[in-house]
Amino acid sequence: MSVELSQLSATQAAQAIADGLISSEQLVQAxxxxxxxxxxxxxAWQFLDEKLALAQARARDQDRAEGRAIGVLHGIPIGIxxxxxxxxxxxxxxTSLHAGRTPANDATVVALLRAAGxxxxxxxxxxxxxxxxxxxxxxxxxxxxxPGGSSSGSAAAVAAGMVPLAIGTQTSGSVIRxxxxxxxxxxxxxxxxxxxHGILKLSRTLDTVGLFARSLEDLALLAExxxxxxxxxxxxxxxxxxxxxxxxxxxxxxxPSLAFxxxxxxxxxxxxxxxAFAELIEELGERCKIIELPTSLKVAWEFQRIIxxxxxxxxxxxxxxxxxxxxxxxxxxRLERGRSTSALSYQKAVAAIPKxxxxxxxxxxxxxxxxxxxxxxxxxGLDSTGDPVFCxxxxxxxxxxxxxxxxxxxxxxxxxxxxxxARLMDARLLRTAKWLQQRVSPx
Amino acid sequence: MSVELSQLSATQAAQAIADGLISSEQLVQAxxxxxxxxxxxxxAWQFLDEKLALAQARARDQDRAEGRAIGVLHGIPIGIxxxxxxxxxxxxxxTSLHAGRTPANDATVVALLRAAGxxxxxxxxxxxxxxxxxxxxxxxxxxxxxPGGSSSGSAAAVAAGMVPLAIGTQTSGSVIRxxxxxxxxxxxxxxxxxxxHGILKLSRTLDTVGLFARSLEDLALLAExxxxxxxxxxxxxxxxxxxxxxxxxxxxxxxPSLAFxxxxxxxxxxxxxxxAFAELIEELGERCKIIELPTSLKVAWEFQRIIxxxxxxxxxxxxxxxxxxxxxxxxxxRLERGRSTSALSYQKAVAAIPKxxxxxxxxxxxxxxxxxxxxxxxxxGLDSTGDPVFCxxxxxxxxxxxxxxxxxxxxxxxxxxxxxxARLMDARLLRTAKWLQQRVSPx
Numbered sequence: 031m032s033v034e035l036s037q038l039s040a041t042q043a044a045q046a047i048a049d050g051l052i053s054s055e056q057l058v059q060a061x062x063x064x065x066x067x068x069x070x071x072x073x074a075w076q077f078l079d080e081k082l083a084l085a086q087a088r089a090r091d092q093d094r095a096e097g098r099a100i101g102v103l104h105g106i107p108i109g110i111x112x113x114x115x116x117x118x119x120x121x122x123x124x125t126s127l128h129a130g131r132t133p134a135n136d137a138t139v140v141a142l143l144r145a146a147g148x149x150x151x152x153x154x155x156x157x158x159x160x161x162x163x164x165x166x167x168x169x170x171x172x173x174x175x176x177p178g179g180s181s182s183g184s185a186a187a188v189a190a191g192m193v194p195l196a197i198g199t200q201t202s203g204s205v206i207r208x209x210x211x212x213x214x215x216x217x218x219x220x221x222x223x224x225x226x227h228g229i230l231k232l233s234r235t236l237d238t239v240g241l242f243a244r245s246l247e248d249l250a251l252l253a254e255x256x257x258x259x260x261x262x263x264x265x266x267x268x269x270x271x272x273x274x275x276x277x278x279x280x281x282x283x284x285x286p287s288l289a290f291x292x293x294x295x296x297x298x299x300x301x302x303x304x305x306a307f308a309e310l311i312e313e314l315g316e317r318c319k320i321i322e323l324p325t326s327l328k329v330a331w332e333f334q335r336i337i338x339x340x341x342x343x344x345x346x347x348x349x350x351x352x353x354x355x356x357x358x359x360x361x362x363x364r365l366e367r368g369r370s371t372s373a374l375s376y377q378k379a380v381a382a383i384p385k386x387x388x389x390x391x392x393x394x395x396x397x398x399x400x401x402x403x404x405x406x407x408x409x410x411g412l413d414s415t416g417d418p419v420f421c422x423x424x425x426x427x428x429x430x431x432x433x434x435x436x437x438x439x440x441x442x443x444x445x446x447x448x449x450x451x452a453r454l455m456d457a458r459l460l461r462t463a464k465w466l467q468q469r470v471s472p473x
Numbered sequence: 474m475s476v477e478l479s480q481l482s483a484t485q486a487a488q489a490i491a492d493g494l495i496s497s498e499q500l501v502q503a504x505x506x507x508x509x510x511x512x513x514x515x516x517a518w519q520f521l522d523e524k525l526a527l528a529q530a531r532a533r534d535q536d537r538a539e540g541r542a543i544g545v546l547h548g549i550p551i552g553i554x555x556x557x558x559x560x561x562x563x564x565x566x567x568t569s570l571h572a573g574r575t576p577a578n579d580a581t582v583v584a585l586l587r588a589a590g591x592x593x594x595x596x597x598x599x600x601x602x603x604x605x606x607x608x609x610x611x612x613x614x615x616x617x618x619x620p621g622g623s624s625s626g627s628a629a630a631v632a633a634g635m636v637p638l639a640i641g642t643q644t645s646g647s648v649i650r651x652x653x654x655x656x657x658x659x660x661x662x663x664x665x666x667x668x669x670h671g672i673l674k675l676s677r678t679l680d681t682v683g684l685f686a687r688s689l690e691d692l693a694l695l696a697e698x699x700x701x702x703x704x705x706x707x708x709x710x711x712x713x714x715x716x717x718x719x720x721x722x723x724x725x726x727x728x729p730s731l732a733f734x735x736x737x738x739x740x741x742x743x744x745x746x747x748x749a750f751a752e753l754i755e756e757l758g759e760r761c762k763i764i765e766l767p768t769s770l771k772v773a774w775e776f777q778r779i780i781x782x783x784x785x786x787x788x789x790x791x792x793x794x795x796x797x798x799x800x801x802x803x804x805x806x807r808l809e810r811g812r813s814t815s816a817l818s819y820q821k822a823v824a825a826i827p828k829x830x831x832x833x834x835x836x837x838x839x840x841x842x843x844x845x846x847x848x849x850x851x852x853x854g855l856d857s858t859g860d861p862v863f864c865x866x867x868x869x870x871x872x873x874x875x876x877x878x879x880x881x882x883x884x885x886x887x888x889x890x891x892x893x894x895a896r897l898m899d900a901r902l903l904r905t906a907k908w909l910q911q912r913v914s915p916x
Contacts, residue, residue: 340816344824347817373783373819374790374812381787 035060040106040194040248041275047094047105054105058087058149061107065192071173073166074187076112077119078152083107086149093147101147102255108143109187109196109242111180112153113160113230116140123230124156124165124180127353137228138260139197139239146255151193154183157415159346160199160232163358169409171213171443178208178405179415181240185212188242195252196242201232201338202425203405203418205240209433210404210446211416217241217249217460218421220453221428222267225260233341234265235380236334236425246464249432250274253456269454277457278464286398286462288318288449293402294328295419300407302439307403310437310447313470318401324389327423333379333386334426340376343368387427387453394452399462404446408439420448430456432463436471478503483549483637483691484718490537490548497548501530501592504550508635514616516609517630519555520562521595526550529592536590544590545698551586552630552639552685554623555596556603556673559583566673567599567608567623570796580671581703582640582682589698594636597626600858602789603642603675606801612852614656614886621651621848622858624683628655631685638695639685644675644781645868646848646861648683652876653847653889654859660684660692660903661864663896664871665710668703676784677708678823679777679868689907692875693717696899712897720900721907729841729905731761731892736845737771738862743850745882750846753880753890756913761844767832770866776822776829777869783819786811830870830896837895842905847889851882863891873899875906879914 035057038046046052062080069075090105115121115133117140122128140150155165157179167182169175170190177186181198185208188196198205200218209216217240224239231237239256243249254275259268290311296304311318343350343365349357350365357365393400406417424431430451439445449466451459478500481489489495505523512518533548558564558576560583565571583593598608600622610625612618613633620629624641628651631639641648643661652659660683667682674680682699686692697718702711733754739747754761786793786808792800793808800808836843849860867874874893882888892909894902 341820344817344820347821369815369817371816372812373814373816374787376816376819377784377787378790 104147138225178211203421211409213444222265227262289397339368408443547590581668618852621654646864654852656887665708670705782811851886
């Protein structure tokens with residue numbers, strides 16, 4: 031019974047709890063059992079207090095018993111990347127510099143999750159300060175492989191069936207890449223859609239909260255309550271609520287059309303990946319057209335690097351000042367590059383973004399989404415979290431992206447398909463993703 | 474008759490035109506006569522086509538004759554700083570690099586002026602690229618003195634009675650300082666209140682459109698139609714319309730209280746200025762209290778310099794690349810400093826602004842406005858546009874500031890009193906200014 035409960039989708043589990051078929055406590059206990067079973071191998075968690083998780087679950091069951099309002103995530107356990115503040119658990123940011131850090135307040139996204147009834151299961155492993163140096167987590171599909179990063183534990187915990195949902199963040203490729211490597215669904219919404227208040231800041235221009243789940247329906251369920259204007263994050267805006275679950279359930283009015291783009295970095299994809307995508311495009315037939323991006327986009331990767339490095343160096347200035355001896359050599363180098371970036375090249379890179387976004391107006395006039403690899407191939411070994419190069423462009427442009435885990439590559443490991451949509455067309459992107467999934471692997 | 478018409482306030486003239494007592498053509502002709510008389514000495518205009526101005530005036534008179542809607546500035550001539558685009562006149566930015574530049578479109582602020590019925594009289598002299606190197610304009614109060622800058626011609630044209638109203642811009646002290654030196658009213662609204670689309674960009678963080686007039690009522694009349702959300706200027710926001718003329722006419726519900734702040738740069742004010750302010754504060758008695766600013770504000774001047782230089786270097790990159798031999802040595806030096814600024818110190822300076830603004834929360838809880846000098850003293854000689862140091866803090870913080878020309882300093886030249894208000898309390902600031910003026914020089 032327990033193991034099965036832990037494998038329910040969040041949508042199923044939320045319904046079952048609302049209907050009184052199962053309790054949140056049963057669900058959380060089942061997930062804790064699953065964690066006990068495989069955490070020694072996977073090591074997805076930085077902090078997990080079984081009692082605290084169960085106490086939340088019992089409180090949610092009590093809510094229901096006493097007739098209080100039931101949120102859309104009522105009683106559902108969720109993993110939170112350990113750079114996202116929680117007022118009842120430490121948040122250590124993947125560095126010994128912040129060991130024992132106990133924030134006084136929940137990040138906005140955590141507060142919204144609690145308001146929707148979620149059980150904050152624990153804190154998932156991040157790479158060092160959400161950069162490139164791996165944490166302890168292993169890929170549940172193959173323990174000798176990287177889960178990807180920087181949201182390593184969130185992707186691995188969902189892939190391993192420890193929790194149905196998890197939250198991560200992406201600055202370069204930190205949601206889509208681990209989702210792809212671990213074989214789960216990952217969703218990086220439009221930049222500025224989900225508040226980043228209370229989250230370790232690397233780059234205001236690029237940082238985006240992202241979601242992990244084992245189905246598109248679950249991504250939609252999780253996304254809906256998190257999208258809100260937050261005066262504490264200047265990049266969020268007041269907007270009409272996006273109807274995620276309804277959109278994912280609905281049929282597209284016309285069969286979607288996809289634009290396959292190789293991008294400048296196509297050569298970095300391994301042979302199996304290139305071959306797998308060639309076959310996928312073939313299979314999609316007239317629903318997919320291969321297009322070339324304007325050459326003006328060649329600079330995008332360099333611009334993303336400049337912005338990520340300069341803003342990270344600014345935001346981690348204190349860590350660099352106080353903790354150079356503790357930082358990994360690769361992060362130190364990265365921060366040094368960021369510190370020596372000129373304000374001139376930084377401003378040029380930031381100013382280019384709206385112009386580069388406009389280059390896609392025509393693409394999104396003609397196509398519902400872009401289809402492209404999520405990664406250069408399947409998960410690498412444990413000494414690296416892999417190459418974010420296929421995510422970088424969409425991080426720079428703040429466009430919504432989703433990883434679909436329906437292909438396999440080298441060694442039969444998961445190979446991610448990335449769909450990218452126009453900014454603020456997030457719910458439609460998930461609907462297009464649903465259509466693609468049904469088309470490619472009809473259930 | 475002509476000379477008298479040109480000296481009408483904009484408020485009076487607009488009423489007289491609306492009532493059919495005078496025509497716009499008569500008013501514009503009177504102003505053109507005045508310009509013919511003294512432009513050879515003052516040299517406030519970079520471009521002025523009498524026929525074009527009169528044609529606009531006749532068209533506005535035609536509107537009225539045919540019963541079309543009358544705007545609040547209907548038929549009123551206005552001078553436009555020559556860094557603000559106009560679709561029917563050149564915009565040369567005070568540099569031979571842009572000689573003969575003829576923009577295809579009006580800047581948003583010009584379009585709003587035209588929509589309110591104003592007659593775009595001509596383009597007023599700016600310093601070189603709105604920086605520090607003087608243009609040809611002289612101070613109408615003393616032709617051997619600087620009119621200040623960078624909005625030199627706008628301030629001088631209003632002071633000389635050539636036009637009742639003019640538009641300028643401020644990045645450091647380019648509205649308040651020339652208004653003070655020339656003895657007119659100058660108003661720099663809250664940053665982001667008036668769109669800068671179509672205006673030579675120096676610094677997104679600091680650039681602000683400002684207004685010149687010969688009375689507070691006229692500033693209010695001019696401000697109201699210019700405040701609008703413009704999607705082409707990302708720092709503007711949708712807001713409720715501010716009722717400027719009504720506010721300026723109204724009595725404050727309680728007698729305002731003013732906070733006199735010397736700021737870190739008090740020592741730069743000359744003796745006469747220090748003495749004049751001591752007497753003014755004395756005269757204001759219990760309505761004015763001397764307060765000390767937190768020491769955290771000491772860094773503000775340095776931060777403003779870093780931002781202004783780094784952003785100007787970015788925005789004038791093309792001019793630097795193509796025109797180094799044409800740029801003045803002082804501007805070249807400034808751009809070189811900007812180009813060598815690091816992204817790290819630039820980001821630190823920008824990030825400090827909200828914290829520094831918050832330091833004033835208590836001040837504005839207790840006081841209606843800050844009172845402080847506009848400049849270090851009266852206008853200097855023609856080889857400099859003077860020192861913006863008393864404007865820099867308020868430019869950095871984006872707070873509304875107004876120059877009141879009711880004092881005199883060395884050589885009986887105008888000495889400006891600057892009132893500064895809380896952000897977005899612009900209309901209230903003008904009401905407080907009106908109160909102060911009546912209190913100090915009852916009519």
